[in-house]
Amino acid sequence: MNAAPSARIDVRKTYKLYIGGAFPRSESGHSYAVHDTKGAFVANAALASRKDARDAVTAARKAFPGWSGRTAYNRAQILYRVAEVMEDRRPQFLEAVRQSEGLSAARAEKAVDEAIDRLVWYAGWADKITQVVGNANPVAGPFFNLSTAEPTGVVAVLAPQTSSLLGLIHVVAPAVVTGNTAVVVSSYERPLPAVTFAEVLATSDVPGGVVNILTGSAATIGPWLASHMDVNGIDLTGIAGDTDLATALEVAAADNLKRVRRPPTAEPDWTLDPGTGPMTAFLETKTVWHPIGV
Amino acid sequence: MVTDKNAAGTAATTEETGDHEMKSNVFTYAPAPESRSIVDIKASYGLFVNGEFVDGAGKAFKTINPATEEVLAEVAEADEADVDRAVKAARRAYDRVWSKLSGRERAKYLYRIARIIQERSRELAVLESIDNGKPIKESRDVDVPIVAAHFFYYAGWADKLEYSGYGGGNPQPLGVAGQIIPWNFPLLMLAWKIAPALACGNTVVLKPAETTPLTALLFAEICQQADLPPGVVNIITGAGETGRALVSHPDVDKVAFTGSTDVGKAIARAVAGTEKKMTLELGGKAANIVFDDAPIDQAVEGIVDGIFFNQGHVCCAGSRLLVQESVADELLERLKRRMATLRVGDPLDKNTDIGAINSAEQLERIRELSAVGDAEGAERWSPPGDLPQHGFWFPPTIFTGVSQAHRIAREEIFGPVLSVLTFRTPAEAVEKANNTPYGLSAGVWTDKGSRILKIANELRAGVVWANTFNKFDPTSPFGGYKESGHGREGGRHGLEGYLK
Numbered sequence: 001m002n003a004a005p006s007a008r009i010d011v012r013k014t015y016k017l018y019i020g021g022a023f024p025r026s027e028s029g030h031s032y033a034v035h036d037t038k039g040a041f042v043a044n045a046a047l048a049s050r051k052d053a054r055d056a057v058t059a060a061r062k063a064f065p066g067w068s069g070r071t072a073y074n075r076a077q078i079l080y081r082v083a084e085v086m087e088d089r090r091p092q093f094l095e096a097v098r099q100s101e102g103l104s105a106a107r108a109e110k111a112v113d114e115a116i117d118r119l120v121w122y123a124g125w126a127d128k129i130t131q132v133v134g135n136a137n138p139v140a141g142p143f144f145n146l147s148t149a150e151p152t153g154v155v156a157v158l159a160p161q162t163s164s165l166l167g168l169i170h171v172v173a174p175a176v177v178t179g180n181t182a183v184v185v186s187s188y189e190r191p192l193p194a195v196t197f198a199e200v201l202a203t204s205d206v207p208g209g210v211v212n213i214l215t216g217s218a219a220t221i222g223p224w225l226a227s228h229m230d231v232n233g234i235d236l237t238g239i240a241g242d243t244d245l246a247t248a249l250e251v252a253a254a255d256n257l258k259r260v261r262r263p264p265t266a267e268p269d270w271t272l273d274p275g276t277g278p279m280t281a282f283l284e285t286k287t288v289w290h291p292i293g294v
Numbered sequence: 295m296v297t298d299k300n301a302a303g304t305a306a307t308t309e310e311t312g313d314h315e316m317k318s319n320v321f322t323y324a325p326a327p328e329s330r331s332i333v334d335i336k337a338s339y340g341l342f343v344n345g346e347f348v349d350g351a352g353k354a355f356k357t358i359n360p361a362t363e364e365v366l367a368e369v370a371e372a373d374e375a376d377v378d379r380a381v382k383a384a385r386r387a388y389d390r391v392w393s394k395l396s397g398r399e400r401a402k403y404l405y406r407i408a409r410i411i412q413e414r415s416r417e418l419a420v421l422e423s424i425d426n427g428k429p430i431k432e433s434r435d436v437d438v439p440i441v442a443a444h445f446f447y448y449a450g451w452a453d454k455l456e457y458s459g460y461g462g463g464n465p466q467p468l469g470v471a472g473q474i475i476p477w478n479f480p481l482l483m484l485a486w487k488i489a490p491a492l493a494c495g496n497t498v499v500l501k502p503a504e505t506t507p508l509t510a511l512l513f514a515e516i517c518q519q520a521d522l523p524p525g526v527v528n529i530i531t532g533a534g535e536t537g538r539a540l541v542s543h544p545d546v547d548k549v550a551f552t553g554s555t556d557v558g559k560a561i562a563r564a565v566a567g568t569e570k571k572m573t574l575e576l577g578g579k580a581a582n583i584v585f586d587d588a589p590i591d592q593a594v595e596g597i598v599d600g601i602f603f604n605q606g607h608v609c610c611a612g613s614r615l616l617v618q619e620s621v622a623d624e625l626l627e628r629l630k631r632r633m634a635t636l637r638v639g640d641p642l643d644k645n646t647d648i649g650a651i652n653s654a655e656q657l658e659r660i661r662e663l664s665a666v667g668d669a670e671g672a673e674r675w676s677p678p679g680d681l682p683q684h685g686f687w688f689p690p691t692i693f694t695g696v697s698q699a700h701r702i703a704r705e706e707i708f709g710p711v712l713s714v715l716t717f718r719t720p721a722e723a724v725e726k727a728n729n730t731p732y733g734l735s736a737g738v739w740t741d742k743g744s745r746i747l748k749i750a751n752e753l754r755a756g757v758v759w760a761n762t763f764n765k766f767d768p769t770s771p772f773g774g775y776k777e778s779g780h781g782r783e784g785g786r787h788g789l790e791g792y793l794k
Contacts, residue, residue: 139767147771247567254562257777284775285782288750290760
């Protein structure tokens with residue numbers, strides 16, 4: 001009889017993609033090694049392919065009518081629920097952020113706290129943004145005339161490369177709180193907090209397909225998403241600083257006139273109030289007329 | 295005096311025999327032409343740069359009256375150097391004058407312009423109808439009044455921008471706006487572009503369409519009469535090359551374009567990777583949905599307004615009629631009766647309902663797509679009647695038996711041609727209405743309020759007209775979803791594209 005090992009062997013997690021509410025591996029069979037900031041191996045992450053991106057767009061499109069058709073109150077509650085579950089999993093996020101970003105314990109705590117609080121902030125916007133950006137229009141005639149905000153549709157999101165969790169929340173929450181569905185490409189070198197976030201989404205009443213998360217390279221997957229004819233908008237924040245790629249993606253996005261959120265020159269300070277811009281970038285204004293008295 | 299609506303009512307009651315011959319006597323009108331003596335068209339026009347008319351270095355082109363093919367004037371073409379001069383003039387005016395002026399003072403210039411437009415409204419309307427081909431009753435009663443109203447509306451915003459909700463409470467102008475407008479509503483599109491730009495503190499270089507430059511050049515004179523500081527508004531004439539030079543000029547901070555989706559995409563590619571802000575108002579293939587409980591005579595009027603207004607040269611035209619199957623036959627019968635009363639002819643005749651097609655090129659496109667409709671098996675119908683011998687004309691036309699796969703159900707014809715499709719359920723109506731890459735406008739006709747709101751919610755379009763169609767107002771934002779464009783023009787929302 002063999003001698004039993006003196007310590008328990010831990011069960012390691014497989015980090016997978018998140019598409020349509022499920023956790024598939026990349027259909028390509030590719031993965032890539034993820035290291036911490038000191039260069040030590042942490043895990044293999046799925047390397048999303050063009051086909052994965054297309055599957056994610058299909059899932060996002062399928063989820064769009066249901067998600068955009070929910071009441072704003074319901075979307076608010078679901079996003080708030082995501083924050084609750086994140087709070088519950090705080091130790092796990094702290095570890096993931098510390099490992100990914102090489103932060104001290106105190107700074108990792110600040111990043112996670114800020115991410116959760118920002119999500120709570122966005123949850124509250126669900127049933128307010130239309131009141132802030134819509135209005136009644138006093139037309140010169142006997143007509144009721146009202147302008148309201150509606151989601152643009154399926155939005156591709158290239159998440160920030162540096163801020164793996166807080167930055168991620170800053171681009172995902174504004175897109176989906178207003179009723180869009182999203183295909184998100186995580187930070188390439190720091191993808192693991194995004195996968196943990198996907199696991200939170202899967203357990204907090206977010207319908208499958210509303211947020212799809214691909215781990216891999218924005219430079220590889222971005223062009224497919226930018227030129228995809230069933231994607232309505234693209235947030236290029238994740239390629240901040242890469243002006244050539246940003247220009248190429250904006251050119252590709254013109255094929256179906258996607259709404260493009262151009263990248264900043266460098267990643268901003270994510271602790272600052274983002275304003276309503278990240279939400280209005282992917283909102284349409286619909287104006288409805290009806291005669292009065294006829 | 296018989297108004298249009300009464301005439302339609304009469305037709306409905308006396309038309310039991312279905313005899314169009316008999317009825318045509320009832321609707322014989324003596325010509326009532328508007329005098330063109332009020333306009334003074336010069337033999338040639340230059341560019342309006344820095345407050346003065348100057349020569350253009352490009353090859354001058356002719357603008358014609360599409361109703362007669364008469365040459366109206368020769369117009370200068372701006373080449374790249376001319377565009378550069380105009381942008382420099384706008385930049386200088388922005389730096390030295392316009393950006394330093396308070397909103398309160400800017401407002402007064404815009405109010406002046408609005409007033410002069412009202413004072414010279416008849417002249418503007420006649421000139422617009424001559425150069426564009428649209429009926430005088432539309433240029434006189436729709437285009438020009440809304441142009442004046444648009445300047446009046448945005449004048450009032452100039453000193454209230456901090457209340458607009460944009461620019462984080464301290465909104466700032468962008469700088470120089472390069473603006474390109476189409477030929478279907480030449481003066482109205484000019485107003486949609488220039489009024490908000492100036493109100494927000496920007497200066498502009500505007501290029502009107504090559505087939506309809508005259509009212510923009512008359513507007514330049516109005517700027518002179520208003521003593522608008524030189525360079526705040528510059529008007530450059532030319533075609534695609536001139537437009538390209540303007541869009542790609544490195545010192546332009548904002549590009550605003552109304553026109554075709556193809557050109558809109560080219561512009562989006564051209565500004566990619568720059569800091570330029572962009573608004574695009576592009577094509578459409580709007581569904582006009584009629585349910586079985588709709589007030590049918592009102593719906594017929596709305597369908598006619600939707601597709602035959604301005605010869606159908608309207609990006610938000612209701613060019614796809616979706617009618618519920620159970621009322622399709624009755625509706626089409628009444629629509630045909632109403633179409634038989636439409637008068638096609640001299641744009642300056644006050645009785646005219648449908649004027650001239652704007653250009654030979656556009657007429658060719660309408661003919662070509664209509665021929666495709668025939669070839670694909672749809673059934674074409676136009677009311678009997680002769681068209682004028684000279685000029686560019688196309689009769690009001692409907693195609694029935696159209697399926698979603700037909701090109702006339704998918705492509706923008708931009709003419710007086712309606713494609714008729716049917717549906718059975720509200721879900722099917724919405725599905726068909728949204729089955730297009732466009733998303734500019736849509737119409738819904740029903741007496742049931744809750745159905746209106748449900749359908750309006752589900753339509754992916756920037757403007758939804760319920761129990762009405764083709765209504766425009768300066769306070770009401772206009773613009774599309776999907777490939778119909780980016781951003782909104784009009785209303786408070788129209789400020790966003792000109793502020794940071």
